[in-house]
Amino acid sequence: MAQIPATATSFAAATAAPLKPLRGVRVLSLALNLPGPAALMRLKAMGANCLKAEPPGPKGAPAGTSGDPMGQYNPTAYAALHDRIKVITIDLKSDKGQARLHKELARTDLLLTSFRPSALVKLGLGWKALHKSYPQLSVVAIVGAPGVRAEEPGHDLTYLADAGLITGLDLPATLFADMGGALMASEAVLQAVLVQKTSGKGSFQEVALSDAAAWLALPRTWGLTQPQGAVGGAHAGYRVYPCKGGRVAVAALEPHFAASLCAAGDVVFEGMDTMFKPDTHAAMARFLAGKTRPQLDKLAIEKDIPLHTLAA
The missing domain is CATH 3.30.1540.10 (formyl-coa transferase, domain 3)
Incomplete structure (x- = not known):
């Protein structure tokens, strides 16, 4: 039957959990574009105390320009994703920025990232270094593909293509890998919180967008959505x-x-x-x-x- 599509705001309100399982959990996100902010939006709905750190905006851009590309190419989506989430600017390549970051990390339960592994190491944010400095901190790292493929460039479209979900020349109706990855990232956060509560230690989890695409592709792999299905x-x-x-x-x-x-x-x-x-x-x-x-x-x-x- 015909229905009126929900807006992003009404959707978030309608799906907010009546119980807040992440109440009191402090999350710091360095993740940009769509998957990380979408995961952070869900974590906020589950009661987490969410803080987003972004790099400075592009050189020559007006003051206040977001350092997150999403804020530049789709301000409407950016606004919905960051509703009621505090956003700060940190230049991770500067000493001042590093000092501010580590001040926040000292009071953070979970760090959400979306950098390539090599970039995290260069910034001093590799898992070994973080775990040594902050044993109780958990990390959920969103990457394009798992393991050794995490350094490969890619986006939602390439991960869907790799999973066999691009069947013609038309673009998909939505960003399935990104949004599926956001769900997997929020699930990983819940797992990390459970581990923290039982062991008292932080954990590291890698969430690959290609894995999210492969998960969504399972019905097609099984033949359910093939033409003969x-x-x-x-x-x-x-x-x-x-x-x-x-x-x-x-x-x-x-x-x-x-x-x-x-x-x-x-x-x-x-x-x-x-x-x-x-x-x-x-x-x-x-x-x-x-x-x-x-x-x-x-x-x-x-x-x-x-x-x-x-x-x-």
Whole structure:
């Protein structure tokens, strides 16, 4: 059924955990662009005390320009990601900046980074050095790919391509690897906090965006979303069809939903095999093409059919 998309602010409010499992946990993030800030937004929603440190803005830029590239190429996204999060500027390449950083680290429970491993070592932020200076500090390091591949350049698009999730020339509808990586990073923070509470020591975890893409790609690897798969287009009740004034995403996958859809479309349902027959696909296409979006929205309610109408 047609719904109004939630804004970033309302989404964060709607998904904020009523329990705050990270209340009292101090998180310092050096992570830029999307995955780190998206993870920090979730940690804030779980009650963590979040601080973001950014490098100075580009030379010649107006005062107050963010040192995070996201703040420069999409201020709207940047504002949503950093809502109610304190942001400070630290030049990690300067002695003054290093002093400020270590002052913050001394009172931090978890450090979130998104630099290449070699860059962290150059800045004196390798795990061995940090663990020696701050035994109780945990680190969650977001990288592009795991292990020896962590030094390779890449972005969301390349990780999705590597995972087999780019099937044509169109760009993906969203940044799946980045957002999946943010979820994995917030999960890693929860794991680190549990370890701290049981052992009293900090831990190091590496979260790879390529691993996030590979995780999201598992249904395709298993064949579920391949063209011959039930949710890849082979099932007539799980497809996007044109309708009058737009499109309709139909998700009548289970037998009782499929039977209701067939009844509405005057198709004889004789079990799940019915949904994989070419004649059923053709009949559903004709039926849905003759209905308007309001008619289909009403049908969904009256017949309990999972569908969502879309603009053309």
